[in-house]
Amino acid sequence: MKKISSAQIIKTVKEMCISAAHNLPADVLKTLKSSARKENGRAAKILKLCLKNAEIASKEMIPLCQDTGTAVIFAEIGEGLHFKGNLEDALQEGVRQGYREGYLRKSTVADPLFDRVNTQDNCPAVIHICFSKGDKLKLTLLLKGAGAENTSALKMFNPCSAADEIKNFIIDTAKKASSKACPPFVIGVGIGGNFEQCALLAKKALARTCGIYNKDKRYAALEKELLKRVNALNIGPQGLGGKTTALSVNIEFAPCHMASLPVAVNMGCHSSRHITRVL
Amino acid sequence: MKTLKTPITLEKLSDLKAGQDILLSGTVYAMRDKAHALLLKEQKLPFELKGQVIYYMGPTPARPGRPIGSCGPTTSARMDKFTPKIIKKTGIICIIGKGARSVRVCRSMRGRVVYLIAYSGLGALISKCVKSSSVVCYPQLGAEAVFKLEVCRMPLTVAQDIKGANIYGGIK
Numbered sequence: 389m390k391k392i393s394s395a396q397i398i399k400t401v402k403e404m405c406i407s408a409a410h411n412l413p414a415d416v417l418k419t420l421k422s423s424a425r426k427e428n429g430r431a432a433k434i435l436k437l438c439l440k441n442a443e444i445a446s447k448e449m450i451p452l453c454q455d456t457g458t459a460v461i462f463a464e465i466g467e468g469l470h471f472k473g474n475l476e477d478a479l480q481e482g483v484r485q486g487y488r489e490g491y492l493r494k495s496t497v498a499d500p501l502f503d504r505v506n507t508q509d510n511c512p513a514v515i516h517i518c519f520s521k522g523d524k525l526k527l528t529l530l531l532k533g534a535g536a537e538n539t540s541a542l543k544m545f546n547p548c549s550a551a552d553e554i555k556n557f558i559i560d561t562a563k564k565a566s567s568k569a570c571p572p573f574v575i576g577v578g579i580g581g582n583f584e585q586c587a588l589l590a591k592k593a594l595a596r597t598c599g600i601y602n603k604d605k606r607y608a609a610l611e612k613e614l615l616k617r618v619n620a621l622n623i624g625p626q627g628l629g630g631k632t633t634a635l636s637v638n639i640e641f642a643p644c645h646m647a648s649l650p651v652a653v654n655m656g657c658h659s660s661r662h663i664t665r666v667l
Numbered sequence: 668m669k670t671l672k673t674p675i676t677l678e679k680l681s682d683l684k685a686g687q688d689i690l691l692s693g694t695v696y697a698m699r700d701k702a703h704a705l706l707l708k709e710q711k712l713p714f715e716l717k718g719q720v721i722y723y724m725g726p727t728p729a730r731p732g733r734p735i736g737s738c739g740p741t742t743s744a745r746m747d748k749f750t751p752k753i754i755k756k757t758g759i760i761c762i763i764g765k766g767a768r769s770v771r772v773c774r775s776m777r778g779r780v781v782y783l784i785a786y787s788g789l790g791a792l793i794s795k796c797v798k799s800s801s802v803v804c805y806p807q808l809g810a811e812a813v814f815k816l817e818v819c820r821m822p823l824t825v826a827q828d829i830k831g832a833n834i835y836g837g838i839k
Contacts, residue, residue, distance in 0.1 A: 440792055441791050450737050450791040452791055453737055453790045454737040454810075456737075491728045491736055493725065493737075493810050495810070535787070568742045568766040626824075657787075659788045
């Protein structure tokens with residue numbers, strides 16, 4: 389049985405936080421570059437500035453964005469893996485150390501409604517744990533800023549809703565987000581599951597590689613159609629017009645109750661910070 | 668490109684037109700949600716803001732030897748509930764933020780305040796324009812404190828000019 393220590397997990401999560409805050413993932417960089425080539429005028433200029441920002445961030449170790457987000461961790465645990473220590477504690481400690489040593493902004497408040505006092509260490513991170521075959525630990529981290537997160541939406545549709553109603557809900561969510569959610573967006577969509585699973589699917593969709601479509605051809609076609617329609621909104625980079633309103637629309641789906649059809653749209657900004665490591 | 672340096676007068680700001688790109692140098696006060704709420708509760712303002720420029724921003728901590736960390740704009744619409752009162756109470760003449768504002772706020776700014784937008788999500792790039800930063804008020808708020816920044820050639824776009832013309836549609 390393979391063993392992993394808390395120290396290994398803490399060190400890995402710490403490095404992931406620091407790296408994600410400073411290095412725009414290759415898939416996002418690639419999509420920004422190809423979008424910049426298709427644009428003219430102000431939109432092209434802004435997309436080039438996004439690339440310049442990414443260059444400064446990684447070269448000079450200045451976070452890509454001042455909102456270094458809530459740390460969201462998906463931990464996939466191989467059944468054959470044995471831990472020395474507590475996994476949840478180790479993941480939280482990794483985030484704590486990463487935010488402190490990486491000079492990242494601590495944006496978490498302990499109580500959401502009444503006193504809203506900052507926890508000073510960006511903990512607790514939001515952690516989702518699941519199990520898989522094998523003996524590896526797969527960690528995926530998202531640094532999720534509030535600007536885009538605040539414009540996200542979930543709606544419980546009737547099972548016989550027309551496909552157009554669902555498409556329009558997704559498009560309208562992007563339209564309402566507009567300049568508030570730092571376009572060009574990465575849009576995570578969850579379809580199916582139940583109320584809470586649907587939101588989780590949308591979050592998982594944000595961790596997917598930009599430009600790689602769903603394995604299911606029907607959903608891949610829907611992703612392409614939605615991307616085309618969102619880009620026709622002319623919101624553009626920074627909301628100042630252009631062909632590039634979204635870099636990618638990623639859909640994840642799951643089985644659901646025969647009387648339900650939940651749809652969640654998790655808006656992501658152009659600084660789509662995601663990173664995966666396997667131990 | 669048009670350059671502006673603080674202190675600025677409302678008259679000078681009146682030359683700006685919605686959609687125009689500018690470079691701003693001088694003093695800017697960074698503040699966001701909590702500082703707005705606290706300032707509105709003060710009987711007497713703890714520092715002078717009349718004729719000043721405010722910036723909706725909460726930075727990452729500065730690395731040693733640097734003036735500031737990443738420092739791009741935060742969503743302006745979150746400040747909408749405070750803005751008409753803040754304008755009245757402080758006498759600010761220029762706001763820097765990100766994104767569209769409510770019709771009510773657009774109306775309250777017309778004739779009094781010019782609204783500029785900074786590049787959203789480009790905090791590393793913008794940090795290169797900041798020469799110094801210090802906390803002037805509410806240090807207990809951490810990243811949400813009020814910071815006094817000295818900026819040099821900060822790239823901005825006029826989102827709403829003094830006449831109320833707005834790149835997002837605004838007053839309509």
